[in-house]
Amino acid sequence: MTAAAQPQPQPLVEMRAIEKRFGNIIALSGVSFSIHAGECHCLLGDNGAGKSTFIKTMSGVHKPSGGTMLVNGAEVVLESPRQAMNAGIATVFQDLAMIPLMSVTRNFFMGREPTKGWGPFKRFDIRQANQVTMAEMQRMGIRLREPEQAVGTLSGGERQCVAIARAVYFGAKVLILDEPTSALGVRQTANVLATIDRVRKLDVGVIFITHNVRHAMAVGNRFTVLDRGRTLGTATRSEITAEQLQNLMASGQELATLDGSLGGTV
Amino acid sequence: MTAAAQPQPQPLVEMRAIEKRFGNIIALSGVSFSIHAGECHCLLGDNGAGKSTFIKTMSGVHKPSGGTMLVNGAEVVLESPRQAMNAGIATVFQDLAMIPLMSVTRNFFMGREPTKGWGPFKRFDIRQANQVTMAEMQRMGIRLREPEQAVGTLSGGERQCVAIARAVYFGAKVLILDEPTSALGVRQTANVLATIDRVRKLDVGVIFITHNVRHAMAVGNRFTVLDRGRTLGTATRSEITAEQLQNLMASGQELATLDGSLGGTV
Amino acid sequence: QTIAVVTHGQANDAFWSVVKNGVEAAAKDAGVKVSYRAPESFDMVAMSRLIDAAVNQKPDGLVVSLPDASALGPAIERAVKAGIPVITINSGLEFSKKLGAVLHVGQSEYDAGKSAGEKLKSMGGKNGICVNQEVGNVALDLRCKGFADGFAGKSKVLPTGNDPAEVRAKVKAALDSDAGIDTIMVLGAATSGDPSLAAAKDTGRSAKLLIAAFDLSAGFLKAIAAKEAAFTIDQQQFLQGYLPVSFLALHAKYGVMPAGNVPSGPNLITADKAAQAIDLSAKGIR
């Protein structure tokens, strides 16, 4: 692992004591978190711990029921995902936020279409968009048949790649990836991990959610574990081993008996 | 790994030279595959290789454009997923086949509701259904807040656990799992792998699709690799190593440079 | 020969189906072909297109109803310009000549309403409601307006729909909430006549209520015969279908045509005349 970036004094984004309730359901009860330029901060935790809910408050999807959010040290209240994007926060959501009926290209550029021409004749430059889409997907290790294929007919992994490629392509100061590799093949996973490494070196802060300890350990600089809506704590890479992390992620409860054959990490 | 069951002469289900086209898109071009009682047959392959399409033809969702399917040696043509269920084939689809607006219990028992009373007064036994749901989810390592919560508000992993628990609960001769562990936490994954092991010992044939070589190696007896709609071949556990398998899964194309730090397997 | 008939009333409207029956009877008697067309709702824009379509086929005569002279004017003028003889029916008497029609067969809706109002007033009505099953249909609105003007007492419009249960409930509600109401003017005997009678019975005041209607329906005629209802205004719309078609057929054959308008109504049907109309009404002739 190269360049475990030293955290700078001013985090890109800081979340303080975030709370979130849905009706009578408490999803987050005070989570604090920060992300610095050039680091990959892994957010780990059991199913239903609140990871997705947490990053959704960070990317403007949910308004937190309590707590504050600071971007570059200034307090902000995000009203919409678009505001978060404008603040430099790009997100790959767990549900991918794609429109099944629309083509790959149209999904890829949704909300940020390249145009040509000017004034009233400014138009969506579909030809260029198609080229970019094909090229970016190829980079992720997916060879699309045609950029007009509807996203709804792509395989699970192909779809996930579109979402990741899209977030990476447009650049951002903070890149949030919610279980980006869950449906990916071996090659595509390697590509995504390499991509994380690459953008981190460009001083982007990456928040990486995963259930795979090995993936986390491969690219993470810091690790925060959530459990039932609260943080169990944050550790840097040097402070923790894969086994400890794994134990934390399972909330310390007993693992099923197959453990041995899985070589310790799942 | 215990009891790598010796394949019996008569497979539970055999697929011969299955082809599938969607309009002008060729998803499968001649895939043959078989599953025996008591074995776990892993179906591996790159994103978009056709794994999901293949198991969907097996579970009655798609009608194959060509090829034949044999159940217990007799040729069958499945008209609907229900027919496949009646033939003893239970499936956890990659998209989970759940109704977001319905409660966990109602999803769990969808299509196979337990009833009490008789004649015109036969009714859905909700109380018992709720109990079963809570208990089965607990077994998978998920503690639900309440069985009436809508599935749409569950986290990705919780949802996946419902689908798996449902398929396992109702028992079957062939259990098909399409990337069942993709969104699961450490503990839940271990539970699922243990479950596969358990049902296999009950002479159920398990088809397990995954991108995680370690998971495949942990429970698989045989491995079939698909690539771009064709089989690259089938191997038993003793014939192949994790590295070879990984290479096959990536269709032999070069992996990104992070490989080393991932310790060979992703 | 072909004669085209374009009206503003839907085919399934009780009133207009009688007109259509008249048209068909005349066609049979005179040995001409007719085409009867009407838009599926009160729609002047669509109706003027139907007139255009009829004119395009160069018929030997054109019969149109005229509820909105400014909307239908251009289409009718086009027909006249093309040399097709036009007879207007039903409403639109006052514009008929101006647009170049040869004559008009019908009754002014307003006048009919007014004479009904006057009659009810003379029978002692002071406080009335006008049950309108299709507010916004200009012909019906004119009937109500005429009624109000002729009645001269207190009156208001009660908007309802075509559904008998709704009409009945609304009429009952109106009667219940205003004990002073003594007169009910129903704009269509077939749609709201019977429910209004039923509502009157529901309130237990039917003996004291004056109920009158426009047009005929077997049920309402029976009620008139039984003195449960006062009268109905008949404009003998069968004639509005029959006469123009025979006139135009004769015109096409022999070039003859009456010189003046034919008023087909109003014709007050009271208890003495009701019985004879019942059977014919059930057959769609009256």
Next chain:
Amino acid sequence: MQRLPAPRPHQPSFLEDAMNHASGPADDRLTHRSWFSRWMKRPELGAVAGLLLVTVFFMLTADPVMFSLAGLVNFLTPAAQLGILALGAALLMIGGEFDLSIGSMIAFAGLIFSTAIVIFELPLVLAVLLTLLVVAVIGCVNAWIVISTGLPSFIVTLAFLFMLRGLSLVGLKWATGGSTQLRGVTEAVQDSSLLWLFNGKAFTGWFAFMGEHGLIPRFPNGVPMITGIPVEICWFVGLTALATWVLLRTPLGNWIFASGGDATAAKNSGVMVRNVKTGLFVFAALCAGLVAIITVLDSGSTDARRGFQKEFEAIIAAVIGGCLLTGGYGSAVGAFLGSIIFGMVMIGLTYTRIDQDWYLVFLGAMLLVAVLFNNTIRKRVTGER
């Protein structure tokens, strides 16, 4: 920035803690929830707020006779006729489809029923069975076309809306020899033994008893203002109960929700979506047939305009009652309440002093306010956003 040291096996304090929580009896991830907010989450009970609001409005503005027993029956009768339709429409909507042809089906079923009785002089029972059979077949045809072609049910049933309406006209003219109204049903059936099922009032004995004891208001001439509950109200209540039971307490109900929520997912889970949808189309058609029979017997006649736009009103009632147009969500009780709200607003204005020209403005505004109000209340109570 908070930075904890990495936890180690010998520092299990918070882990222990978490586990203790996990095994605690009440889930700490739930705030307290009153039974009230629990109830308000049910789709049907949203409409209660709207109903209350409308009731209060009329209490304040309308003639008090509106809420007398007679007044209630007066506006509940059309509401019940609409409601029976709305139930069929609501179940079908929950199952993910529309039926726009139910309004025209009322006219068509009325035609079949009246010709059976008046022209062919069949006994009531046979006529009823014949009518229901015919509409059920039409429902099946609708379902079959929708399911086998995959076309939206909107467009398929729309075609039937037109066709059935047209056929009713043609049939009526044929049956009467030129008129659009067919009469004489009342006379023909007056001594059928099963008439009480579809016509007249129920509980008349009980009401007579109450009337004798002065429990019912009377007309000036001493006749009690109502003599029983119209039979359609009984059907309405009964069918609502049945539909609610089916939806919430039977496997079929689960299948209906599933088919409407996501037909593919339901099918993949083994639900026989085709059969469920066909059944719902048939049920909606049967509801239309029942309404046709009731209204024909009630008015003694049928005409070509019967049921005009009722499909629309039925859908409105279902939507007011909380059914989603996209399927998979809704309730029978919601449709029940929605029909009552709609019926009340429709008839209620007549009891007020508001100028009748404003009727439609008022109807629209009331609908909007009722729906907005119940929406606001529900969000307030359940904390949803």
Next chain:
Amino acid sequence: MQRLPAPRPHQPSFLEDAMNHASGPADDRLTHRSWFSRWMKRPELGAVAGLLLVTVFFMLTADPVMFSLAGLVNFLTPAAQLGILALGAALLMIGGEFDLSIGSMIAFAGLIFSTAIVIFELPLVLAVLLTLLVVAVIGCVNAWIVISTGLPSFIVTLAFLFMLRGLSLVGLKWATGGSTQLRGVTEAVQDSSLLWLFNGKAFTGWFAFMGEHGLIPRFPNGVPMITGIPVEICWFVGLTALATWVLLRTPLGNWIFASGGDATAAKNSGVMVRNVKTGLFVFAALCAGLVAIITVLDSGSTDARRGFQKEFEAIIAAVIGGCLLTGGYGSAVGAFLGSIIFGMVMIGLTYTRIDQDWYLVFLGAMLLVAVLFNNTIRKRVTGER
């Protein structure tokens, strides 16, 4: 059972093979696809088959004058008026919402426009601007309520359907002193300079020329059957072109599809769903306003029933043209073709010998057959299932 030995690094034959394939120029995972099946996949072109079928039907059964220039103009005029509405409705449906109030809005806009001209004697331009402004505001209100409450647009715009219809009635009675029909627009505007934009015929010079040279059929007395193309047809074609361009070639088009396909996903991807939907509501309202202006100028009058059920017809036209009721799919050209199909069936009957009583049966059957036909053809051609 096929069982291959585990492949090893020194047996890369099929791996090589796979890689060669991967780098080949044409994708081996695609079968050949003709440009024809490629085209038929477009939503709009499905409706072409329906249009062809209907045309052939009328070619065979109708008076040949129907397909003369005059006949075409005759049925294209109502088709165009409907079509302008249908465009607004289609775009809104693609964006995932309904507007049921556009029919009533025609009446209301007609009222505003005619009172502005006849009562307040405003010049044409001001009256047009005022009318469009008013409907745009109503569209905004619709949008605002739908978006901020999250209620289904069906029920919200339904309330406006009633309210606007009622207000038109009240307004007309007020403006005319008791009548529901307001006349005299033609006289008031006859020498406005911008009248040609909204009224009369375009290309009259050209048609006069053609008439002189005998290129246009004439009535027996020598008058040419048409004198120009009605201006609504020009608007219709122009707006279709504009809407198509916006949908397929601009970022806004992409946002419309995205908002209708999945509003949450679109919002999460940074699409300003609120603004898009508001814009679409306003556009639909403006279309209604334009139709109102055109029809009022055409007929010289307005009445309280103008535009009755037009919202319904507009939705039908959009659905025939391939728009999905669930949003996210459809096209402007589809709505264009759908309107023409609908207009042709509506007026076409006049040119045939079919009895008017059968009109609705015929309309329904034609719709069904047209839609089924285009569905079958499309599936056949694209191999979809």
